[in-house]
Amino acid sequence: MTTDSRVRLGVVGLGLIAQAVHLPNLRTLRDIFDVVHMCDLSPTLTDQLAREWGGPVRTSTDPAEVFADPDVDAVLLLTPGTHSALTEQALRAGKHVLAEKPFAYSVAEAESCADLAQDRGLVLQVGYMKMYEPMLDRARVELARLGRIRLVRVTVLHPTQEQQTSHVRHLRYDDADPDAVAAAVEEERRRLDAAVGDLDEPFRSIYSDVLQASVCHEFSLLRGLLDDMPVAFSAAQVGTATVGEQLKEPPQVQALGTVGEAQLMLSWNWLSGHPEYGEELAVFGDSGSLYLHLPAPYTLNARAVLDVERMDGLERSTNRMRGEPRTGFDVELEAFHASVTAGAGIRSTARGAARDTAAMWDLTQRLIETHTTQ
Ligand SMILES: NC(=O)c1ccc[n+]([C@@H]2O[C@H](COP(=O)([O-])OP(=O)(O)OC[C@H]3O[C@@H](n4cnc5c(N)ncnc54)[C@H](O)[C@@H]3O)[C@@H](O)[C@H]2O)c1
Numbered sequence: 562m563t564t565d566s567r568v569r570l571g572v573v574g575l576g577l578i579a580q581a582v583h584l585p586n587l588r589t590l591r592d593i594f595d596v597v598h599m600c601d602l603s604p605t606l607t608d609q610l611a612r613e614w615g616g617p618v619r620t621s622t623d624p625a626e627v628f629a630d631p632d633v634d635a636v637l638l639l640t641p642g643t644h645s646a647l648t649e650q651a652l653r654a655g656k657h658v659l660a661e662k663p664f665a666y667s668v669a670e671a672e673s674c675a676d677l678a679q680d681r682g683l684v685l686q687v688g689y690m691k692m693y694e695p696m697l698d699r700a701r702v703e704l705a706r707l708g709r710i711r712l713v714r715v716t717v718l719h720p721t722q723e724q725q726t727s728h729v730r731h732l733r734y735d736d737a738d739p740d741a742v743a744a745a746v747e748e749e750r751r752r753l754d755a756a757v758g759d760l761d762e763p764f765r766s767i768y769s770d771v772l773q774a775s776v777c778h779e780f781s782l783l784r785g786l787l788d789d790m791p792v793a794f795s796a797a798q799v800g801t802a803t804v805g806e807q808l809k810e811p812p813q814v815q816a817l818g819t820v821g822e823a824q825l826m827l828s829w830n831w832l833s834g835h836p837e838y839g840e841e842l843a844v845f846g847d848s849g850s851l852y853l854h855l856p857a858p859y860t861l862n863a864r865a866v867l868d869v870e871r872m873d874g875l876e877r878s879t880n881r882m883r884g885e886p887r888t889g890f891d892v893e894l895e896a897f898h899a900s901v902t903a904g905a906g907i908r909s910t911a912r913g914a915a916r917d918t919a920a921m922w923d924l925t926q927r928l929i930e931t932h933t934t935q
Contacts, residue, residue: 566902571598571627571656573647574639575610577722578661581729581859582890583639584610589891593898600627602737602745609732622738628654635659635684635901642749643773645670648685648911652677659897661688662781663773664914666756668922671915678911684900689781689909690889691855693896696865697785697889699882700842700853703869704786707846713787714826715779718839719811725838726859763808764929767799771811772921776829780917782842782855783820785908790821792920797927804933816924827924848872862886 570587572579587594598619601607611618619630624640627633628651635657638644644660651658652674664687665671678685691697704710753769760768783792799812811831818825823844838857844850849871856863865884870877899905 567593567595568657568898568901569595569597569632569634571600571630571633571636572596572639573600573624573627573636574641574661575599575601575603575606576639576641576733577726577729577731577859579639580610580731581726582861583637583894584614585861586891586894588614590894590898594894597632598627598630600624602741603734605734605736606732622741625650627651628656635897640745642745643670643752645674646748646752648674649677652681652683652685655681655683657684657897657901659684659686659688659893662777662914664777664911665918666753666769666773668915668918670752670756671911671918675911675915684897684907685911686893686897686900686907687781687909687911687914688893689778689785689913690858690893691778691782692785692889692908693892694855694865694884694889695887695892696853696867696882696884697782700786700844700851700867703851703867703871704844704846706849706871707844707851708848710787710821710823710844710846712824712826712845713783713820714841714843714845715783715828716839716841716843717775717779717829718835719775719829719831720835720838721833724834724836725857729859760925761804762806763799763802763804763812764925764932766807767812767814767928768921768925771814771829772924773918776814776827776921776924777914777917778840779827779829779842780920781909781913783825784913784916786842786844786853787820789913789916792818792820792825792923794818794825794920794924794927796931797924798931799928802928802932814924814928816927818924856884856888861888863888 599611600621607620611620636651638660645665797816813830816827840855842853852868854866867882869880900907
């Protein structure tokens with residue numbers, strides 16, 4: 562670590578989320594982070610972003626070089642797919658890790674990374690940035706005033722990525738070593754196979770590309786709001802599906818279950834041309850309700866909104882609160898710094914990701930039950 566307690570960071574994977582969110586945020590947070598090494602399979606992209614970053618930034622196309630760099634204290638893993646494989650390599654090389662979601666396809670992989678980090682005394686944080694959304698803290702306070710919680714409803718409206726990112730400068734070059742790309746894809750396929758066995762389509766793609774890739778955020782949010790209450794599902798559907806066939810477009814997933822003693826409705830909807838990404842976490846209690854609207858992921862400084870309706874004796878109150886212009890992504894990075902430099906606890910642990918993975922697998926089983934008996 563540098564003497565001024567800035568964490569020296571290696572950034573691995575320089576695609577959309579790096580360019581749209583993490584690199585701009587790291588520039589704002591340059592008092593606490595020093596980006597010293599950048600890595601992407603594309604050499605042109607890596608060189609260009611390092612040049613634009615300025616200063617003495619090392620570059621490489623192999624994550625192993627970042628992990629072997631003695632000047633790197635910690636790594637930010639922003640590669641596609643799951644991140645347990647690179648996490649394991651980084652931890653073995655003695656680096657603290659902040660890894661984007663999805664973290665792992667299986668509970669065992671997530672738990673094994675958590676054990677490794679614990680054994681080595683290293684920080685391992687999962688990029689569930691919604692757990693750091695500042696308005697979630699306010700929602701937790703309001704939750705305690707709603708009486709007995711009866712229903713939790715989570716709704717996601719998901720347009721295409723293009724629809725969400727047309728404002729983002731996204732550099733891409735087609736010069737990655739094809740063998741390295743093929744090896745990364747093959748490793749990801751092997752890990753998915755090991756986790757799900759011979760799971761039929763469309764459930765395999767729904768598990769990896771929808772539940773793990775997007776719905777994982779909803780499970781982390783539920784844990785963040787409701788203190789890790791257990792989640793279980795009794796029924797789920799994706800509209801129509803034929804076993805053995807891939808869906809023609811991402812599905813609408815509807816699921817019913819419980820979170821703690823409350824009922825749970827989870828609704829994730831692919832709406833390709835919807836004007837914007839929508840995400841609402843609503844909680845209904847005996848004496849009031851709250852509605853937390855989360856900002857779209859690719860919009861810097863977007864604010865969450867919290868609406869609360871409550872009865873105080875005979876008096877009815879309605880309150881709208883707007884978040885501060887810091888997003889969960891900013892706070893996530895600050896939390897990582899505090900954990901690496903001062904041992905502060907983190908919210909988004911790999912053990913939490915293991916719990917989410919178990920819940921996503923449970924949901925997948927309910928989908929199979931529904932669509933194999935239709
Ligand atoms: N928290 C969020 O809301 C959020 C939003 C978007 C993406 N993500 C996650 O961020 C990750 C990256 O997503 P993206 O949209 O930026 O993807 P992307 O495909 O745009 O970028 C990934 C980059 O990683 C590089 N890469 C691939 N394999 C590599 C390897 N082994 N070593 C080094 N570089 C490698 C690619 O060349 C590419 O430039 C994904 O895991 C995704 O789930 C999270």
